């Protein structure tokens with residue numbers, strides 16, 4: 449049987465798997481050995497008072513085998529020879545997630561990015577920080593990964609007006625983020641991890657036949673019969 453429970457624990461208790469299982473057992477008057485495992489659905493920190501508490505909402509597996517969390521799966525198609533192609537301007541989050549969604553739908557994305565790939569971009573940031581020289585196309589705002597790539601990757605939005613946030617969180621996990629971003633109330637990817645995740649996304653996009661063109665700044669649209677049919681780059 450599976451039971452949904454809410455636990456309020458001290459930070460040291462919440463860090464111990466055995467203690468969490470003991471709490472689950474005691475709150476349901478069970479033998480601890482009957483709890484085969486649990487999945488955390490929500491994790492939040494209450495630091496309003498002197499004593500910090502961890503609030504956990506869990507699904508406990510009682511008297512039945514434990515099943516790991518089911519992660520969302522994605523089917524990326526081979527699009528190299530796809531009839532439909534879409535030009536994406538910019539390899540920021542919007543461009544990368546759009547490219548992945550197009551690939552799921554069998555459409556080939558061609559991404560034009562004015563900056564450099566996420567690794568080469570780091571070298572331009574070092575020059576910026578040490579020598580104060582700004583490369584107008586490769587800096588904290590421009591380049592693969594977009595504006596927040598070299599920040600610490602907090603994912604605090606809970607807006608549901610513009611689509612499914614869980615899909616985005618699951619995509620991040622699919623490409624290497626820690627699973628805990630799926631249940632933490634203030635998920636945080638980490639500056640050191642973001643560039644690797646962005647690189648993994650690019651590898652998947654190109655492996656499926658999508659194209660990346662770096663150092664291609666779009667300067668104009670080509671309009672034919674009132675339709676955008678292409679772009680000009682500078």
Ligand SMILES: Cc1cc2nc3c(=O)[nH]c(=O)nc-3n(C[C@H](O)[C@H](O)[C@H](O)COP(=O)(O)OP(=O)(O)OC[C@H]3O[C@@H](n4cnc5c(N)ncnc54)[C@H](O)[C@@H]3O)c2cc1C
Pocket residue numbers: 537538539540541542543560561562563588589590591592593594595596597599600601602603604664665666667
């Ligand atoms: C310093 C900083 C820290 C941030 N930290 C966080 C954070 O921790 N958590 C969080 O959720 N959000 C954070 N953000 C906000 C987040 O970065 C943005 O919400 C997000 O990047 C917007 O994504 P986007 O794809 O719409 O645009 P952008 O990220 O701006 O991406 C646009 C891309 O298009 C490229 N481009 C622009 N013009 C052209 C052109 N003419 N031709 C070709 N390519 C072009 C750019 O180089 C860029 O790669 C931060 C933003 C900044 C500036």
